[in-house]
Amino acid sequence: MALGTLLAGLLFGGLLLTGWLYLIQDRLLYFPISDLAGDPGQLGLxxxxxxxxxADGERLHAWYLPHPQARGALLFLHGNAGNISHRLDSLAIFHRLGLATLIIDYRGYGKSSGTPSEHGTYLDADAGWQHLVTARGFSPRQIVLFGRSLGGAIAAHxxxxxxxAALIIESTMSSVADFAxxxxxWLPARQLTRHVYPAVDTVAAYPGPLLxxxxxxxxxVPYHHAxxxxxxxxxxxxxxxxxGGHNDGFLVTGEAYVAGLDTFLTDVLPQ
Structure with a gap:
């Protein structure tokens, strides 16, 4: 009887934990910060x-960084934490590489309206793409999509x-379901995951060059995801x-990182 009671208690506790994780997974995945920590002007950009x-009416804040002799344009889709102001080092690198860059804050991040979700972030990326094509006049063959961490899954979609012209994904998981x-x-994590971000499937469906x-x-994000x-x-x-680590790998890698991107961009962008 005591053993049965113990097992029932463990089962009930497990169900409670499972339900709790299901309900709060948005807070486990998205870590937006509203206040901006700076802007590209601090780096002379x-x-x-x-x-x-x-498309669903949310208002997104973004920065567009022009380049006087742009070899192409890059749509920058950042990771799941912070906001666009925490990516200034990367913006400086992309400018150095001769790219006009648009970086967007997803819904719920920075000054953008709304609440983040998988479908919502896909719509946010679409809005960024349309801006580069319609407002800035870049053709698809001149645009590179770049996503870091969770942004890689959004960029792949x-x-x-x-x-x-090409896709670059950096420090990205094969899917949130795999990662979970x-x-x-010990949990049925795949079945419980509401925001799947199946990067491995979208990468397989993408026919163009990928870095x-x-x-x-x-x-x-363990290396085997790559x-x-x-x-x-x-x-x-x-x-x-x-x-280096997940958040500073591009900085620790230094010039080898810049050179690797430059070689890839030379191969994929029209000269």
């Missing part, structure tokens, strides 16, 4: 404040929809190994 309207199953192996950048020392993405891409995929 010219920029414009831009406001975009999504946009790449299937819009067929850019590894993080919570996967990842560090073997990534302490958040291997899955490269396997899904087949011979369309190229690899750029980084050094």
């Amino acid at each position: 010219e920029f414009e404040d831009v406001w975009l309207t999504t 946009a790449a299937v929809e819009h067929r850019p 199953a590894e993080l919570y192996p 996967v950048a990842h560090s073997p020392d990534d302490e958040i 291997a899955r993405l490269l396997a899904a891409a087949g011979d369309r995929g190229q690899q750029l190994n980084l050094r």
Whole structure:
């Protein structure tokens, strides 16, 4: 009787934990910050404040950084934490590489309206793409989609929809469901995941050139996620190994990172 009571209690506790994780998973996935910590002008970069309207009516804040001799345009889709002001180092790198750059804050991030969701972030990326094409006059073959961490899954989805010149994904998980199953192996994590972000599937469906950048020392998204993405891409995929952790790999890698991006961009953008 005591054993049965114990087992029933454990089962009930497990169900409570499972239900709690299901209900709060938005807070486990999205970590937006409203206040901006700075702007590109602090690095001497010219920029414009831009406001975009999504297909479902949300208002997104973005920065557009022009380049006087742009070799192409880059749509920057950042990770799941912070906001656009926490990506100034990357904006400086992309400017150095000769790219006009549009970086957007997803719904619920920074000054953008709304609440983040998987479908919502896809619509946000679409709004960024449309701005580069319609307001800035870039053709799809001049645009590179770049996504870091969770942004890589969003960029991959946009790449299937819009067929850019190329796709770059950095420190990205093969899917949130894969990541959750590894993080919570004792739970039916795949079945509970509401925001799946199946990057491995969208990468497989994307027919264009792909660069996967990842560090073997990534302490958040294990390196084998990059291997899955490269396997899904087949011979369309190229690899750029980084050094350092999940959030600073591109900085720790330094000039080798910049050179790797430059080589890839030279191959995929019209001269």
